[in-house]
Amino acid sequence: MIVSVVLFSLAVIGTSADGSATTHCDTAAYVIDRDPDGLNVRTAPAGAVITRIPAGAMVTITGQSGAWLRISSVTYPSDMHETFARTNKHQMNSGWVKLDKLEGWVFAKNLGTTVRNYHPTKKAFLHAEPNIGSKKTIRFNDVEPQVTVLGCRNDWLYVEHAGRMGWLSPSRNCPNSLTTCPGEYE
Numbered sequence: 491m492i493v494s495v496v497l498f499s500l501a502v503i504g505t506s507a508d509g510s511a512t513t514h515c516d517t518a519a520y521v522i523d524r525d526p527d528g529l530n531v532r533t534a535p536a537g538a539v540i541t542r543i544p545a546g547a548m549v550t551i552t553g554q555s556g557a558w559l560r561i562s563s564v565t566y567p568s569d570m571h572e573t574f575a576r577t578n579k580h581q582m583n584s585g586w587v588k589l590d591k592l593e594g595w596v597f598a599k600n601l602g603t604t605v606r607n608y609h610p611t612k613k614a615f616l617h618a619e620p621n622i623g624s625k626k627t628i629r630f631n632d633v634e635p636q637v638t639v640l641g642c643r644n645d646w647l648y649v650e651h652a653g654r655m656g657w658l659s660p661s662r663n664c665p666n667s668l669t670t671c672p673g674e675y676e
Contacts, residue, residue: 512553512560515642518665521547522602522638528574531561531594540594542578544571546667549601554641559598564589567668601639603647604664605630606671616656620646627656634670 521543523529528542535558543549543564553560568575568582580587607614607630615626620643628651637658641648645660664671 512555513641513643515551515553515559515644517551517642517645517647517660517663519549519551519601519603519639519647519663520665520667521545521549521596521600522636523600528578529596529600531564531592531596533594535595537595541580541589541592543589544574546570548665548667549596551601551639551642551647554598554643555595557598557640558595559601559639559642560593560595562593564592598639598641602636603639603649603658604634604636604667604671605632605651605658606662606664607631607633607635608670608672614662616649616651616654616658618656620644620648620657622659624657628654634664 521529522545524545528544529547530539531541531543532539535555544566547564547566549561550563551559552562565586565588567585568587569585571587572582575582575587580589605614614630616628618625618627630651635651637649637651639647640650640655647658647663648655649658
């Protein structure tokens with residue numbers, strides 16, 4: 491029993507390039523930073539800038555260290571951001587830029603996501619903890635409200651909406667800035 495607890499802890503926590511503790515995440519979001527130069531992707535939390543990515547780019551989130559999120563891939567449409575892609579030397583292919591091998595860190599509040607809230611009677615909620623059985627803290631009435639990402643744990647996002655915080659379940663996360671995310675959810 492003790493061995494399994496230790497192994498679980500090691501799987502959840504690691505270290506970032508700067509030596510700080512990192513929480514494991516396996517989720518996604520999109521860039522909401524409106525800086526025309528793009529969102530800085532860094533070598534480590536507050537580290538040197540590796541590249542920049544534009545608003546609307548979709549990112550995979552693999553970890554968190556404080557207010558920073560580790561990303562492992564980026565996708566955005568090159569037809570909407572052709573000049574940006576060329577300036578930042580991002581390879582374009584069939585109308586898309588896919589930075590699959592990119593690994594870096596971004597400031598969490600520069601990412602957002604849309605809440606899947608399409609069903610007329612099964613409204614989305616934020617939760618007090620990152621599990622579906624935890625207390626519901628905020629109910630969404632809008633069809634696709636945008637939330638700001640503050641953190642993550644496994645496949646859940648810790649988000650802010652209208653000054654209130656809570657955990658967004660993976661089934662309610664729509665990390666695609668270009669379209670809706672239909673399908674089943676809790």
